[in-house]
Amino acid sequence: MRRQRTGDRLIHTNAQRAASGRYSAARLFLEGLLGHRGWSRAWHKASLRPRYQVVIVGAGGQGLATAYYLATEFGICDVAVIEKGPIGLGNVGRNTTIIRSNYFRPENVRFYDYSLQLWEGLERTLNFNAMVSQRGTLNLFHTESQRDLFTRRANGMRLLSVDALALDRNEVKTLVPLVDLDNGRYPVLGGFLQPRGGTARHDAVAWGYARAASAAGVDIIEHCEVTGIRREGHVVRGVETTRGFVAADRVCLAVAGHSSQLAAMAGFRLPIETHVLQAFVSEPVKPVLNVVLTYGAGHFYVSQSDKGGLVFGGGIDGYNSYGQRGTLPMAEDVAAAGLTLMPGLARLRVLRQWGGVMDMSMDGSPIISRTPLEGLVINCGWCYGGFKAIPAGGMTTAHLIARGEPHPLAAHLDLERFEAGRTLDERGLGPFPYAH
Amino acid sequence: MLRIECPWCGVRDEIEFRYRGDASLSRPESNASLAEFCAQTYVRENRRGWHLEWWLHVGGCRKLLKVLRHTDTHEIRAVGHAQDALALPMEPVPP
Numbered sequence: 308m309r310r311q312r313t314g315d316r317l318i319h320t321n322a323q324r325a326a327s328g329r330y331s332a333a334r335l336f337l338e339g340l341l342g343h344r345g346w347s348r349a350w351h352k353a354s355l356r357p358r359y360q361v362v363i364v365g366a367g368g369q370g371l372a373t374a375y376y377l378a379t380e381f382g383i384c385d386v387a388v389i390e391k392g393p394i395g396l397g398n399v400g401r402n403t404t405i406i407r408s409n410y411f412r413p414e415n416v417r418f419y420d421y422s423l424q425l426w427e428g429l430e431r432t433l434n435f436n437a438m439v440s441q442r443g444t445l446n447l448f449h450t451e452s453q454r455d456l457f458t459r460r461a462n463g464m465r466l467l468s469v470d471a472l473a474l475d476r477n478e479v480k481t482l483v484p485l486v487d488l489d490n491g492r493y494p495v496l497g498g499f500l501q502p503r504g505g506t507a508r509h510d511a512v513a514w515g516y517a518r519a520a521s522a523a524g525v526d527i528i529e530h531c532e533v534t535g536i537r538r539e540g541h542v543v544r545g546v547e548t549t550r551g552f553v554a555a556d557r558v559c560l561a562v563a564g565h566s567s568q569l570a571a572m573a574g575f576r577l578p579i580e581t582h583v584l585q586a587f588v589s590e591p592v593k594p595v596l597n598v599v600l601t602y603g604a605g606h607f608y609v610s611q612s613d614k615g616g617l618v619f620g621g622g623i624d625g626y627n628s629y630g631q632r633g634t635l636p637m638a639e640d641v642a643a644a645g646l647t648l649m650p651g652l653a654r655l656r657v658l659r660q661w662g663g664v665m666d667m668s669m670d671g672s673p674i675i676s677r678t679p680l681e682g683l684v685i686n687c688g689w690c691y692g693g694f695k696a697i698p699a700g701g702m703t704t705a706h707l708i709a710r711g712e713p714h715p716l717a718a719h720l721d722l723e724r725f726e727a728g729r730t731l732d733e734r735g736l737g738p739f740p741y742a743h
Numbered sequence: 744m745l746r747i748e749c750p751w752c753g754v755r756d757e758i759e760f761r762y763r764g765d766a767s768l769s770r771p772e773s774n775a776s777l778a779e780f781c782a783q784t785y786v787r788e789n790r791r792g793w794h795l796e797w798w799l800h801v802g803g804c805r806k807l808l809k810v811l812r813h814t815d816t817h818e819i820r821a822v823g824h825a826q827d828a829l830a831l832p833m834e835p836v837p838p
Contacts (some may be wrong), residue, residue: 343835368819413749440783513811565791567787567788567789567791576782576786576787576788576789577786577787577789578785578786579787579788580765580787580789581789581791581814625762626745626762626796626812627765627789627790627794627796627814628814628817629791629814629815630814630815630817632815634744634745634757634817635744636744636756636757636758669784669785669787715838725781725784725785725786726777726778726781738784739764740764740786
């Protein structure tokens with residue numbers, strides 16, 4: 308941005324900027340003086356055309372990011388993103404907003420760290436305040452063998468030039484005074500910190516990508532449900548929707564939670580089960596927690612939102628479910644783990660609880676792949692780790708659509724890996740859809 | 744909270760059970776193809792609607808039960824022994 312010498316020129320330049328729709332602090336200030344009458348819609352409500360080069364099914368984080376990168380990185384702007392409800396109300400609006408790249412397997416570290424690098428520049432790229440906050444993610448360990456495992460993971464990350472630090476008990480106590488280090492059940496021995504990890508604002512991510520994609524010429528169509536996939540032999544021709552047939556050269560499915568239903572329309576099945584994951588937020592309090600904290604002896608992770616609420620969650624409920632709600636046993640389990648770690652939480656009331664339905668893949672890793680139907684690409688199987696992967700997932704899916712070849716960082720996420728015996732099993736769990 | 748009527752123990756809370764996945768799959772013959780083994784190990788129908796599934800009563804009789812449950816409403820329509828052939832109702836999926 309050029310420096311302005313006089314007040315007049317500042318107003319003039321910003322009036323031009325307002326006309327072009329760019330957001331900036333100066334424009335916010337100016338609009339404040341003018342009664343906020345100059346803002347236009349964040350993204351254009353397009354009407355559905357009968358044919359597109361690319362149709363993306365699902366206007367969640369992955370679908371919108373894919374559309375944005377297709378238009379801006381690969382020059383394909385003849386794109387529609389169609390969504391059965393309003394944008395951003397699926398899992399992109401239902402998660403605990405954590406971003407990180409502290410994985411063990413090198414393929415995962417490289418992929419998620421690429422995502423984290425894109426997060427680091429995201430607001431500048433999208434001209435939207437996604438509230439990316441690199442407050443650090445701290446994983447606690449409670450036994451010596453767990454410490455060894457975390458150390459091995461941290462060393463693996465450092466070999467790939469990704470940040471990871473080991474903290475001792477006192478450093479953990481300084482960073483997170485609320486933690487009960489000597490809790491009777493699982494005393495804390497230390498922690499493993501990724502300083503570049505943190506959180507981002509979920510709704511802003513969906514709206515930021517939608518706005519930037521729309522500005523680049525992408526049509527975003529809400530309330531348009533796909534009812535079938537039209538094919539000619541082994542080649543996809545387009546999608547049948549509640550608003551008629553839409554022809555397309557390439558179709559991308561990005562509908563985590565319901566991927567199996569869309570795949571069935573295209574005539575194939577997936578290594579996925581759909582499970583519900585709950586999340587919770589407490590009443591807002593003053594700042595008490597400035598990292599994303601995970602408990603090592605139970606399934607519990609927590610961060611404090613900018614509004615002050617503690618946002619926390621645990622594992623999936625544990626049986627196939629399409630109900631976007633949760634049941635009480637898991638809520639109790641999450642609360643028990645949270646209170647063991649931070650007894651002070653007992654004084655807080657839970658403000659809201661919600662559930663989202665996850666594509667739990669059989670090796671705990673996502674699928675960004677070509678499918679048996681030529682021209683049909685699928686982005687699915689995110690388990691409950693898809694939010695942090697939105698930028699990299701979108702970029703690599705866009706690459707696959709535009710070039711017809713997988714992005715080097717996502718080549719291992721193909722659908723054939725299961726039959727080929729090269730599953731990407733981060734936890735070493737075997738063929739069970741319960742991890743990520 | 745699910746309430747599962749175990750044929751041996753009566754109605755019990757879901758926390759006494761451990762979910763063991765899709766009960767409609769069966770192990771292929773030993774001379775089956777790689778694709779068949781791969782399908783049984785990894786690929787799932789993942790129905791939205793009535794679903795046949797295994798529940799192990801770990802906190803009770805430790806028997807493996809076959810349960811017919813709806814994956815949207817969570818209604819349980821039938822619970823049987825592991826060998827029982829429970830029919831999968833063919834009902835349209837609710838919107």
